[in-house]
Amino acid sequence: MSEAIPYKIYLSEDEMPKEWYNVRADMKVKPAPLLNPATHEPMTAEELEGVFCKELVKQELDNDNRYIPIPQEIQDFYKMYRPSPLVRAYCLEKKLDTPAKIYYKFEGNNTSGSHKLNSAIAQAYYAKQQGLKGVTTETGAGQWGTALSMACSYFELDCKVFMVKCSYEQKPFRREVMRTYGASVTPSPSETTEVGKKILAAHPGTSGSLGCAISEAVEVATHSEGYRYVLGSVLNQVLLHQSVIGVETKTAMDKYGIKPDLIIGCAGGGSNLGGLISPFMGEQLRGEADYRFIAVEPASCPSLTRGRYGYDFCDTGMVCPLAKMYTLGSGFIPSANHAGGLRYHGMSSVLSELYDQGLMEARSVGQTAVFEAAEQFARVEGILPAPESSHAIRVAIDEAMKCKETGEEKTILFGLTGTGYFDMVAYEKFHNGEMTDYIPTDEELAAGFAGMPQI
Numbered sequence: 153m154s155e156a157i158p159y160k161i162y163l164s165e166d167e168m169p170k171e172w173y174n175v176r177a178d179m180k181v182k183p184a185p186l187l188n189p190a191t192h193e194p195m196t197a198e199e200l201e202g203v204f205c206k207e208l209v210k211q212e213l214d215n216d217n218r219y220i221p222i223p224q225e226i227q228d229f230y231k232m233y234r235p236s237p238l239v240r241a242y243c244l245e246k247k248l249d250t251p252a253k254i255y256y257k258f259e260g261n262n263t264s265g266s267h268k269l270n271s272a273i274a275q276a277y278y279a280k281q282q283g284l285k286g287v288t289t290e291t292g293a294g295q296w297g298t299a300l301s302m303a304c305s306y307f308e309l310d311c312k313v314f315m316v317k318c319s320y321e322q323k324p325f326r327r328e329v330m331r332t333y334g335a336s337v338t339p340s341p342s343e344t345t346e347v348g349k350k351i352l353a354a355h356p357g358t359s360g361s362l363g364c365a366i367s368e369a370v371e372v373a374t375h376s377e378g379y380r381y382v383l384g385s386v387l388n389q390v391l392l393h394q395s396v397i398g399v400e401t402k403t404a405m406d407k408y409g410i411k412p413d414l415i416i417g418c419a420g421g422g423s424n425l426g427g428l429i430s431p432f433m434g435e436q437l438r439g440e441a442d443y444r445f446i447a448v449e450p451a452s453c454p455s456l457t458r459g460r461y462g463y464d465f466c467d468t469g470m471v472c473p474l475a476k477m478y479t480l481g482s483g484f485i486p487s488a489n490h491a492g493g494l495r496y497h498g499m500s501s502v503l504s505e506l507y508d509q510g511l512m513e514a515r516s517v518g519q520t521a522v523f524e525a526a527e528q529f530a531r532v533e534g535i536l537p538a539p540e541s542s543h544a545i546r547v548a549i550d551e552a553m554k555c556k557e558t559g560e561e562k563t564i565l566f567g568l569t570g571t572g573y574f575d576m577v578a579y580e581k582f583h584n585g586e587m588t589d590y591i592p593t594d595e596e597l598a599a600g601f602a603g604m605p606q607i
Contacts, residue, residue, distance in 0.1 A: 159242060161404045169403075170222055171394040175430040177218035178437040181509065183388065183501035186212075187463060190604065192607055195473050203370060203472075205380050207278040213390040218434075220392065222274075223224060228520055229273045229306065233262035234396065238404040239568075243532040245552070251355050252555035252562050254548060255412070257401045257428060258535070259569040263329070266538065266570035268299035268384055269426050271393035275382040276303035285378035286310025290340065290365030292420070292495055293319055293540065294326030295570055296384030298314045301335035311335040314368045316495065316521025317360035326574040331396040342367035347371050347469035355574035361485045362421070362496040367469025386466065386475075394427025402431045405565075411481065412443060412565035414551055418543035419447035419456065419514070422500030424569040433506065438452075445512040446551075447503065448543040449524075455479055455499045455577025456507055456514035458597060463607040465499060475603060477504040480592075485589040494540050495596070497600065515547055520548040520588035521580040522546050526572065540572030 174500040176182055185194040200209040211220065241254040259267035275339075279287050286309045291297030297313040304311035313335050320339035321325060327337050338344055340360050341351040351358065358364070366383070367595040373381035383390060405412065415432055417425030425447055433442040447456055455478045456533060465482035479498040480486075486495045499507075508510045519539070526542035528549065529535070544566040555562050572579065581587045 157240055157408050157410070160237040160239050161408065162401060163404055165231060166557070167403055168227070168230065168235050169396045169399040170227065171219040172222055172392045173399055173431050173434065174214060174218055174220055174392055175395070175434050176215045178434045179505065180437070181505060182215045183505045186473040186475055187607070189465065189470065189472070189474055192474070196457045199285070201422070203374060203381050203391050204283050205278045205284070206211050207281065208275060211392055213389060216553070223277060226274055226277055233269070235400050236261055238401055241533055244529060247532045248549065248552050248556065250556040251559060252550055252552040252564050255410070255437055255493065255563070255565045257397055258570040259397060259424070259567070260535070260538070260571035264295060264302055265573065266295035266299065267394060267427065268296045269302065269396060270396050271384065271423065272296070272303040273306070274393045275362040276300065276307045276309055277473070279309055279380060280307040281394045283465035284309065284380055286312065287380055287382045288312040288314070288373040289382050289384065290314045290316070290362055291319070291384065292316050292362050293538070294323050294330065294430050294574065295538070297335065297337065298326060300382065300384070301330040301333035304332040304335065310367070312338040312372055313337045314364060314365040316340055316365050317358070322362070322577050323574050326561050340368050341347040342368060343367070345371045345512050347471060351468060355485065358485060363466070363468035363482050364469035364485070367471055368472055370467065371469070372567035385423035385496070386498065388502060389427035390423050391430065391500060391502055394423050395430045397424070397427040398430045398432060401428065401565070410563060411441070413562040414444045414446060414564045416446045416448060416544045416548050416551070416564065416566040418494060418540045418567070418569070419449045419499065419503070420494035420540065421496045421498070422503040426500055426503055428567040433511070436511065446547055447507070447512055447514045448547045449514065449516050450543065451516040451518045453497070454481065454516040455497060459499070460601055460604070461504060461508055462604060464604050466498065472550045474607070475501050477501050478507065479604065480597060481603045482605040484597070484600030486592070494543065517543055520582070520589050522586050523579070523587065523589060525549050527582070535568065536572045537568055538572040539571050539575055541568045541570050544568070566583065
């Protein structure tokens with residue numbers, strides 16, 4: 153039957169998801185609630201509504217409803233770039249000479265260059281419905297900021313983006329795409345906020361982190377009338393919106409009788425991995441199927457493989473709610489590696505709980521090996537992958553080569569959730585032999601852990 157499977161599997165518009173899938177509804181042990189940083193009590197909807205949009209708070213706290221309808225206006229927007237293709241990597245299989253069957257879900261076929269638009273348009277929609285003037289956010293590699301600027305432009309909302317300083321400098325063209333869509337972009341940490349000033353005083357010359365940028369974005373949102381803060385990863389609501397990736401993937405695979413043995417995704421905060429695996433994980437949680445899930449993170453920011461599971465601040469400035477997650481400590485500032493979207497100190501509470509239960513594996517990889525895989529993939533599959541997604545490619549290739557050694561015909565699925573056309577500085581460093589593989593020491597990690605609240 154594999155010979156009958158096309159290179160690219162597309163769904164029709166009628167087969168596109170009409171509902172988001174909420175994996176929390178099928179989890180026997182739910183993710184721990186967000187806590188008020190002052191009282192250490194679970195955050196109420198009223199408290200969260202001071203930071204987030206009202207409808208998004210409702211989705212954030214919903215542990216019970218398995219399916220949540222996608223508003224028609226969002227469905228119509230999705231049709232501009234969805235359904236995205238599920239691709240059989242025939243050329244890569246041939247190059248590797250492996251018996252494994254390799255598939256990837258490609259989310260880079262929109263101007264933002266990534267999967268981030270799936271949640272950006274939803275969050276902008278709910279902000280518009282609430283009658284807000286605009287939103288604030290952070291961005292690492294710039295893909296989330298780009299997606300949100302597009303979504304805000306569509307709904308005529310103001311968009312203020314705090315971009316991690318090292319990415320702001322490494323990826324100027326991504327910054328300019330945001331500005332093209334009307335967003336203001338500030339390198340973080342900055343002197344424009346009180347928390348930014350404090351971070352700069354404590355860490356002079358810092359390259360920044362997502363934790364720093366979150367603190368600044370939250371401060372501006374909570375001090376500006378008619379604004380709310382939105383986040384591109386980590387939160388329950390974001391994984392919910394990104395479930396369109398997994399739902400589409402599973403529908404396409406079911407259509408051709410394909411069942412993946414391994415499902416692989418890069419992991420920074422958890423949005424693309426959580427979105428890809430959600431319906432498959434739901435089957436596993438319900439006892440209907442069995443899969444191997446592998447989260448791949450950078451060795452320079454190893455929250456799952458070397459982090460601690462406990463409550464921690466979601467941001468460096470310690471102004472956000474506390475989340476129970478695998479974390480390196482909110483004060484941990486990773487090295488300026490080129491996978492800017494994976495430079496977050498913590499992991500989604502949903503994915504952290506699944507990992508803690510042993511339902512998911514995790515692997516960390518160095519960035520030189522990641523770019524070797526990215527180049528290999530680009531040469532045979534014709535897509536230049538983003539550094540973040542290339543982490544998944546690295547492990548997919550590794551697993552395919554294991555199949556070559558053992559003769560097993562496993563089916564491998566991974567998420568290719570971004571393109572690397574704005575990441576050429578990183579590719580240049582790799583080609584010039586200037587790329588380094590920084591791995592934090594136990595002492596450096598201990599310093600981050602020491603700042604975790606005692607709960």
